[in-house]
Amino acid sequence: MTPAPAHVAGAGMIRFGKYPADVTLESMAVRAAHAAMDDAGATASQVDAVYVGHVFGGPVAGQRIAVQLGLDGLPVSNHENYCASGATAIREAWTALAAGLHDVALVIGVEKMTDRVAGGVRPDPGDLDAAMGFVMAAGHGMSARRYMADHGATRAQIAAVAVKNHAHSVHNPYAQYQRPVSLEEVLGARPIAEPLGLLDCSPISDGAAALILCTPRGLARLGIGGTTPRVLGCALVSGSVQLGTDDLNAEDVSRRAAEQAWELTGVGPEDIDLVEMHDCFTIAEIVRLEGIGLIPRGEGARWTELGHTRIGGKLPVNASGGLLSRGHPVGATGVAQACELTWQLREQAAGRQVDGARVGLAYCKGGTVSGTDGGSVTTLVISR
Template identity: 75%
Template sequence: MRTLHIAGAGMVRFGKFPASVTFEQLACGAARAAMQDAGASRKDIEAVFVGHVFGGPVAGQRVAVELGLGGLPVSNHENYCASGATALREAWLAVAAGLYEVALVIGAEKMTDRIKGGVAPDPSDLDAMQGFIMTAGHALSARRYMADHGATREQIAMVAVKNHEHSQHNPYAHYQNPVSLEQVLAARPVADPLGVLDCSPISDGAAAAVVCSREGLRRLGIVEAKPVVRGIGLVSGSLRTGLHDLNEEDISRRAGEQAYALTGVDPEDIDLVEMHDCFTIAEIVRLEGLGLIPRGEGARWTQDGHTRVGGRLPVNASGGLLSRGHPVGATGMAQVCELYWQLSGRAGGRQVRDARLGLAYCKGGTVSGTDGGSVTTVVVSA
């Protein structure tokens, strides 16, 4: 397969925007920033791949027209929280197949005028019919993890403390202020034991990248080395019968194994991780599911500072979903932008020293009776 390079990346700051700020404006803002970073003009772009959930069936086409890219091949990718990374995966495969030399990938979402309160599965899903919301599922996960591994409420809360500490140095983050352990523990309860600071916010935002083959780099006049997308795993939830450990994260294990097989890397080779921490406990159990942290030790790793910038395995240097924000269609591409900046040495005060290999993980959606909807694992190297 041909190599996929990230020639440039761009984001708009995540946050809560008024209704007058549209999905298209957010997406175009990130896309223009990525094109400027790559030195790419409109005539250089050969195809557009757009990940989103609530943008509508031809959201990508609307964005392309506003960018002056109307008439190009445009595809829309909806895979819930994994949508942005799924769009990147399709661009990777298209460039690898020789269809294009230069492509634009965008992840975008306008959520704050569409989503209120807890996010639930699709209304037709059996879990949704029983009143299930995502927070409740992760609260059960936290309780089970604490019972099985002796983890404390304080250890789980430290994920939020760490990620908010990191986001102080991320100009694109929704929140850019530190929080204390006492603030996390005293925050308004949502689903015991999780409080509001254990939950990622409803956000608006967009992130984008210009990706290309080696020939594409030459066309853009780029001579310096650029980060390479080594491979992207994609798995969906499998049907589960009988009794299962709530935190077994088999879908994460399978996604990790697929990524490691595609790229030829070992979990021990990973220098930093952008993890889908929609809730504090999710960061812990998914790191363990990927084989990056020994089973049952994630909470202690967090408490001991191993997952901070400067630790053994820095996780969510960007602030993660908890602090950078979680506009669902944009999240996967925001993670990839962060890996690009980290591996290019351009991450400022949150820079991970000597980072050479990064992994981004997204898990999106639920399907009743399975271990999840979809998971993407993106491996990027310097």
């Protein structure tokens, strides 16, 4: 049985970036929540429940946020799946609406990275692979080398992902970076994990994003007529990458997440008009698009170079700027992706609009790629 879709009645976020210490996690979440509530025309008394995704906010961060929103009597819950935390909160809210538990849910994704993880997200102390140097950037560097060797891709084709995503977010007022970067800048940036350089990596970011999700009865409560974008479903799968397997870029976990999304939503890969893809590193955008079956295996780098994944191309990817350029406050990312899809499907994306978009897919991956941790992948489908 497929749970019923959830209507997206409102979407709102704050600009991602590095905020000073006196801008709290709670205040960022409150601003994003108010933006989503205003967008939906919803008042606090019309909200039934609050679902919060975050990683580093500390115990009951969602409850502290709810108090500041005047929502402290409601059901509030905190959901963590590393970089897929925001998407997981959406999934839980969608499920609760489908079950008939609530009619109007506020979903918030939030992270204050600069306070908590100033030098970057550190691996778990028990992660032996990371202790030996296999940190996240190193894994993606290996992925890029393997990809280049297997498919004859060039360094410049991989770098073109960053050029594209930065070009997109010139038109996104919520993006951390809003200026174009050239191919030369990407290729000439400080090396991080070769062949990847600084501009191949998503930044440390603070930010918050929020959605109002509704049942049909919830829409009526808010006085919303006409059509709204609908969350058709959100698949969640986990999986670990075993080092020493034949193929570092097999992306089995992505393939399974996509298959479950198609099964859950009745939508197929041919229906997807735009993608918000978890491009924590340039190469990740490429191998994950291939993993979910939207680009043939080994073709992603060439597609990028040819402009197929640009706005106006045959499969626009990260019209928002993606993690690379919109920024990546980890718990907020999945909700920001859903905001972007909502605005695109409503044709409110102005200079970055994907014309005629009817169905969008948002993909998040949380957790490391090491052998003992299982990463989680979410595939969220929103339709016009």
